[in-house]
Amino acid sequence: MPFKFKEVMNKPERLAPGHRLCAGCGAGITVRTVLRALKPEDHAVIGNATGCLEVSSFMYPYTSYEDSYIHNAFACAGATLSGVETAYHALKKRGRIDDTYKFITFGGDGGTYDIGLQSLSGAMERGHDLVYVCYDNGAYMNTGIQRSSATPMYADTTTTPVGAVSNGKMQSRKDLAQIIAAHNIPYVGQSTFTPMMKDLYEKAEKAIYTPGAAFLNVLAPCPRGWRYETSDIANICKLAIDTCYWPLFEVVEGKWIINYEPKHKLPIEDFLRVQGRFKHLLKPGNEHLIEQFQAEVDKRWEDLLYLAAR
Secondary structure, three states: OOOOHHHHHOOOOOEOOOOOOOOOOHHHHHHHHHHHOOOOOOEEEEEEEOOHHHHHHEEOOEEOEOOEEEEEOOOOHHHHHHHHHHHHHHHHHOOOOOOOEEEEEEEEHHHHHHOOHHHHHHHHHHOOOOEEEEEEOOOEOOOOOEOOOOOOOOOOOOOOOEEOOEEOOOOOOOOHHHHHHOOOOOEEEEEOOOHHHHHHHHHHHHHHHOOOOEEEEEEOOOHHHHOOOHHHHHHHHHHHHHOOOOOOEEEEOOEEEEOOOOOOOOOHHHHHHOOHHHHHHHOOOOHHHHHHHHHHHHHHHHHHHHHHHO
């Protein structure tokens, strides 16, 4: 259905106020936008892998969710919601349940790219009718800003500290959206925060109401780990898009679709400059590091253009 901002914003909130997420955190914005894509008459079961979102929105026996909620261990969010979804269909077949339920699970990049990858892959491969949403803040933020496989090249973290003999994380980040797309599921989307949240909302709606397995990868900046002023979150997301560090695309039944191509692709330095975790790259003598970062971004963008042109 067409995106109508006033109608969308008038939908009931599914994430209650009063959670303990940091100001300027992308996780809460991700959850509110995704859950707002649910139809008001539909119920939901929300899964949540251990992480920043879980510890900030759940303190037994209370949660910040208006729908049913399950806290999962780091490794098993995909498996837990797979079981719940299977049980729901069994009970509905027996006439024990009449209402319509949707199944959505959230996990940070630590619980998705790394620790929970096996159970996520299994849920996608089996084709469970659920949506897995990764809020990607680029490190294990909840446990002390340790690097994950989603951490970008040369980022300063507590396990890849910048110093006399280190320029931060040496490896490029894992491209998880492409890995999940290789499972041949009906829907994969990559998004972040755009004006009026149109892109993320529309992709969430598609993911929820496309039969079968769906995956959303959402760039969700973290003010503590990325070291930016809390009010700068929207600008950082825009720079991520306009530098093509974080392209907006979707994969619908195997077809790759780029949702936004910047008219003037900005240099990656513009994205790096506004984050304290990359301040070492701006020092004289480190120009070659930025060039390497730029080359990796350009390569991935060209690969995406090729996939969309097939």
